[in-house]
Amino acid sequence: MEGEEVSLLCISDIHGKVDVAKAFVKELSQSPVLERINIIIVAGDVGNPQRSDAFYSVMGELAKLGKPIYYVRGNWDVNAPSGIFSEDPLIADLEAIGPLDLGVAVLVGHGKRLRPFKGVKSKPVVLVTHYPPFSILDKGKKLESPYQSLHAGLPEINYLISYYKPVLHIFGHSHSFGGIDIKHNGVIYANVSRLDRVGRSGNYIGNYAIITLRRGGGVSIRWRFLNGIWKRCSRCGRRTHLPSEWTLCRKCANRFDLGFKRLSKDLEKVEVIVSEVGGGELLHEVFHVPISTLKDEEAYADFIDYMMLKRLREVVEGLGDKLVTLPKDRVIEYYSEEPEELIPFSEYLFACDSSKVGEKICALMRLYMLDKRAHVLWRLSRNENSTLISKEYVLASEEALCHEQLVRDLLRQGFTPLAYSVKKGVENV
Ligand SMILES: [Zn+2]
Ligand SMILES: [Zn+2]
Numbered sequence: 001m002e003g004e005e006v007s008l009l010c011i012s013d014i015h016g017k018v019d020v021a022k023a024f025v026k027e028l029s030q031s032p033v034l035e036r037i038n039i040i041i042v043a044g045d046v047g048n049p050q051r052s053d054a055f056y057s058v059m060g061e062l063a064k065l066g067k068p069i070y071y072v073r074g075n076w077d078v079n080a081p082s083g084i085f086s087e088d089p090l091i092a093d094l095e096a097i098g099p100l101d102l103g104v105a106v107l108v109g110h111g112k113r114l115r116p117f118k119g120v121k122s123k124p125v126v127l128v129t130h131y132p133p134f135s136i137l138d139k140g141k142k143l144e145s146p147y148q149s150l151h152a153g154l155p156e157i158n159y160l161i162s163y164y165k166p167v168l169h170i171f172g173h174s175h176s177f178g179g180i181d182i183k184h185n186g187v188i189y190a191n192v193s194r195l196d197r198v199g200r201s202g203n204y205i206g207n208y209a210i211i212t213l214r215r216g217g218g219v220s221i222r223w224r225f226l227n228g229i230w231k232r233c234s235r236c237g238r239r240t241h242l243p244s245e246w247t248l249c250r251k252c253a254n255r256f257d258l259g260f261k262r263l264s265k266d267l268e269k270v271e272v273i274v275s276e277v278g279g280g281e282l283l284h285e286v287f288h289v290p291i292s293t294l295k296d297e298e299a300y301a302d303f304i305d306y307m308m309l310k311r312l313r314e315v316v317e318g319l320g321d322k323l324v325t326l327p328k329d330r331v332i333e334y335y336s337e338e339p340e341e342l343i344p345f346s347e348y349l350f351a352c353d354s355s356k357v358g359e360k361i362c363a364l365m366r367l368y369m370l371d372k373r374a375h376v377l378w379r380l381s382r383n384e385n386s387t388l389i390s391k392e393y394v395l396a397s398e399e400a401l402c403h404e405q406l407v408r409d410l411l412r413q414g415f416t417p418l419a420y421s422v423k424k425g426v427e428n429v
Pocket of ligand 1: 074076
């Protein structure tokens with residue numbers, strides 16, 4: 001593309017709903033906007049894993065707009081094709097065809113691949129993924145998150161951003177933050193989910209974005225809703241395109257979750273050590289943390305926790321065993337000695353009655369009180385033809401495991417305490 005600007009029509013999260021695609025095509029076909037669109041970008045979850053034809057039916061509808069379509073595969077696109085799947089109009093898996101030169105920018109897509117493409121940084125990069133980066137516009141449900149947190153984003157994508165330093169990152173997946181863009185440390189993040197949003201009366205109110213890229217890296221984003229109308233946000237007063245039943249703009253509706261902080265440079269390299277209390281080291285490494293891609297200090301601590309667990313799993317796997325994390329809500333299920341009554345987690349935490357629920361769970365609760373990021377980890381070993389739990393680790397901060405009585409209790413209950421320390425501001429080792 002030769003011009004001074006390129007316009008992208010961006011959508012995601014259709015989840016195999018052909019009627020939604022039809023409504024979208026109908027609306028765009030009647031809009032003067034379509035003429036100025038150069039390409040359509042679909043940031044994943046086009047199809048439905050239970051209906052293998054759904055991906056094709058949805059794409060068949062979108063093709064009627066007569067524009068080239070580039071997509072990345074999402075978690076719902078298990079049976080989606082890879083490569084170029086139609087020639088006229090062109091429909092292609094952006095990851096499979098590799099970086100695409102748009103003239104004013106390079107478009108790079110990652111669906112399943114985590115390694116960056118080399119040699120694309122001579123022009124402003126526009127990154128497309130299905131998942132958000134960890135902690136950026138990525139609110140999710142615990143069950144949908146890859147590791148049982150309220151973040152649906154993937155830390156591996158933060159590393160891609162830190163590598164490409166894109167001017168713009170387009171993604172979907174986290175529906176509750178769909179239709180919002182923010183700028184953080186020089187990168188504009190646009191969560192374009194979801195097109196299959198449905199209103200109170202079953203009407204389609206999905207959102208899409210018209211994004212214009214200009215030579216020199218300029219980006220402008222216009223948000224639109226299916227069947228939307230222009231109105232003023234009842235809180236900030238900004239004129240905005242919204243479903244008729246909504247009164248707040250997307251940013252105002254999510255204002256309590258949109259506070260971003262810049263992290264200090266000495267958090268970028270940290271030395272992480274994990275060792276058995278009174279025993280040897282299991283992990284001793286310097287982590288490079290992509291701090292410019294993290295929302296705040298809380299996200300930073302969660303990120304280190306995630307990376308530490310990931311590396312620990314790899315270390316234990318290297319020793320021929322497996323390491324599994326027991327989610328916090330499962331800890332009670334496994335370790336509590338069948339209480340007769342319904343006891344909420346907070347009661348275990350603040351007033352654990354060992355005569356009722358057992359010593360084991362109460363020792364764990366005392367540990368959680370000292371370190372809310374403590375984990376129970378099972379080391380699984382194989383012998384001949386069965387798998388057994390060879391060690392029950394509890395991983396917690398050095399400070400939490402300073403308490404000698406607690407450590408003695410944990411040991412007596414059969415746990416192997418693992419202490420971690422995170423040292424900031426270190427040089428490369
Ligand atoms: Zn998804
Ligand atoms: Zn507002």
